[in-house]
Amino acid sequence: MSIMNVEKFSFTYAGAPQKSLIDINLPIKKDKITALIGPSGCGKSTLLRALNRIHDLYPNNKYEGKLMLKNSKTDKMENILDIKKENHFIKLRQRVGMIFQKPTPFPMSIFDNVAYGLKIAGVKNKSELSDKVEEALKGSALWNEVSDRLDKNAMGLSGGQQQRLCIARAVAVKPDLLLFDEPTSALDPISTGAIEELIVELKKDVTIAIVTHNMQQACRISDFTAFMYLGKLVEYNDTEEIFINPGEKQTEDYITGRFG
Numbered sequence: 001m002s003i004m005n006v007e008k009f010s011f012t013y014a015g016a017p018q019k020s021l022i023d024i025n026l027p028i029k030k031d032k033i034t035a036l037i038g039p040s041g042c043g044k045s046t047l048l049r050a051l052n053r054i055h056d057l058y059p060n061n062k063y064e065g066k067l068m069l070k071n072s073k074t075d076k077m078e079n080i081l082d083i084k085k086e087n088h089f090i091k092l093r094q095r096v097g098m099i100f101q102k103p104t105p106f107p108m109s110i111f112d113n114v115a116y117g118l119k120i121a122g123v124k125n126k127s128e129l130s131d132k133v134e135e136a137l138k139g140s141a142l143w144n145e146v147s148d149r150l151d152k153n154a155m156g157l158s159g160g161q162q163q164r165l166c167i168a169r170a171v172a173v174k175p176d177l178l179l180f181d182e183p184t185s186a187l188d189p190i191s192t193g194a195i196e197e198l199i200v201e202l203k204k205d206v207t208i209a210i211v212t213h214n215m216q217q218a219c220r221i222s223d224f225t226a227f228m229y230l231g232k233l234v235e236y237n238d239t240e241e242i243f244i245n246p247g248e249k250q251t252e253d254y255i256t257g258r259f260g
């Protein structure tokens, strides 16, 4: 079952002479991990960033087609390209959270970082707030490391801890879908392993789409893989099929490192 369906979707950056994404069709299946892979510049990040319309922080980009997201209350699919109002964008980004390549903690305490989105979502009661912060930090495998210093500035955490804090901040508001844009490329192998384990753990509660350059990573953690090239989706399938028995020559060339 899909939580999101990308339908005949094209995207052109403001002022760009050509489309960066061309006629993409892609399901994002509920409670699964979907990896987007492909050579540099193929449009992975552009597609991921369209899924919560983070592109709209800049004006005049052009969207074509549909991005249908399941409304978890009504179970109906709704086109997020119809969103126009600022408060609806805020709600969309609570439902579809994003984790970036470089950890982006706010320059405030660990507690306030996680409480930030909860407060925007209307949680005011102090004990409710601390319960939810604790739950999110536990869910992000960070609680044991920070429970005695929640009032300390988040900028003092290590890179891997900062990334887990950003994940805690995103999961605190109970999103339906979490988008990860190369979340481990700035991290050492141990922190990378911890984030990978966490992502796999998270899929019990939240659907995940991840852009990665690291094919072993896609192989290790994802259920489905989409291979993109030059703004097009070349192939989408179960991760195992893509890596063991790719249907397209371009996919095979890419995963075997023969890409010219």
Ligand SMILES: Nc1ncnc2c1ncn2[C@@H]1O[C@H](COP(=O)(O)OP(=O)(O)OP(=O)(O)O)[C@@H](O)[C@H]1O
Residues within 6 Å of the ligand: 013, 014, 016, 020, 038, 039, 040, 041, 042, 043, 044, 045, 046, 047, 213
């Ligand atoms: N802000 C922008 N304005 C205009 N064109 C852009 C912008 N950002 C990206 N592009 C172009 O869109 C295309 C897709 O870029 P994108 O960053 O999505 O690729 P990618 O597959 O994520 O690459 P990488 O793996 O290097 O991050 C590229 O041709 C890129 O030059």
